[in-house]
Amino acid sequence: DAGITQSPRHKVTETGTPVTLRCHQTENHRYMYWYRQDPGHGLRLIHYSYGVKDTDKGEVSDGYSVSRSKTEDFLLTLESATSSQTSVYFCAISRTGSNEKLFFGSGTQLSVL
Amino acid sequence: TQLLEQSPQFLSIQEGENLTVYCNSSSVFSSLQWYRQEPGEGPVLLVTVVTGGEVKKLKRLTFQFGDARKDSSLHITAAQPGDTGLYLCAGAGITGGGNKLTFGTGTQLKVEL
Numbered sequence: 001d002a003g004i005t006q007s008p009r010h011k012v013t014e015t016g017t018p019v020t021l022r023c024h025q026t027e028n029h030r031y032m033y034w035y036r037q038d039p040g041h042g043l044r045l046i047h048y049s050y051g052v053k054d055t056d057k058g059e060v061s062d063g064y065s066v067s068r069s070k071t072e073d074f075l076l077t078l079e080s081a082t083s084s085q086t087s088v089y090f091c092a093i094s095r096t097g098s099n100e101k102l103f104f105g106s107g108t109q110l111s112v113l
Numbered sequence: 114t115q116l117l118e119q120s121p122q123f124l125s126i127q128e129g130e131n132l133t134v135y136c137n138s139s140s141v142f143s144s145l146q147w148y149r150q151e152p153g154e155g156p157v158l159l160v161t162v163v164t165g166g167e168v169k170k171l172k173r174l175t176f177q178f179g180d181a182r183k184d185s186s187l188h189i190t191a192a193q194p195g196d197t198g199l200y201l202c203a204g205a206g207i208t209g210g211g212n213k214l215t216f217g218t219g220t221q222l223k224v225e226l
Contacts, residue, residue, distance in 0.1 A: 043216040104155025
């Protein structure tokens with residue numbers, strides 16, 4: 001199994017509070033991604049990174065920011081959480097960006113009340 | 114935005130039955146991946162198909178990429194309870210980098226004894 005750790009695994013927070021989710025990899029893969037998974041929508045890309053300090057927006061980036069200060073860590077921040085951001089968040093990694101297979105973490109269940 | 118529609122959304126069958134899951138789009142993809150996801154875990158890659166008309170077999174699973182590279186199917190022969198899970202297709206776009214896969218909405222399969 002690819003060495004991907006997401007933390008926390010579960011979080012309950014209140015509307016308007018900031019939330020940071022962490023993804024840590026031990027594979028030294030260049031690309032890292034944050035997805036959210038919601039019923040009826042499948043997996044949707046929030047942001048991705050193609051190197052340290054290099055990030056770009058995905059399909060559903062509004063309300064989210066990311067940072068990558070080290071190869072192994074990719075942080076997803078909800079500056080002011082809203083109920084619509086209640087979801088399961090998955091981090092994924094890939095060695096290259098050329099449509100190569102993704103390795104996923106086990107997910108973070110986030111509930112915004 | 115490239116869309117991938119999967120059908121059926123839900124499938125409940127008895128052990129030993131055969132089934133087919135479909136993944137359709139109006140867009141052309143350079144390649145298509147199939148993932149399987151179990152509860153509480155991230156998706157795991159099953160196969161990648163690249164060439165139009167390509168057929169790949171993985172034990173009792175047969176994957177086919179459409180000739181026009183707009184659709185794909187997954188056929189399971191003699192389904193077993195261990196096949197239970199969420200099956201996701203994901204298409205890689207013709208243009209654009211960053212491995213921006215488009216995921217289908219998923220097919221939830223339950224195989225009962």
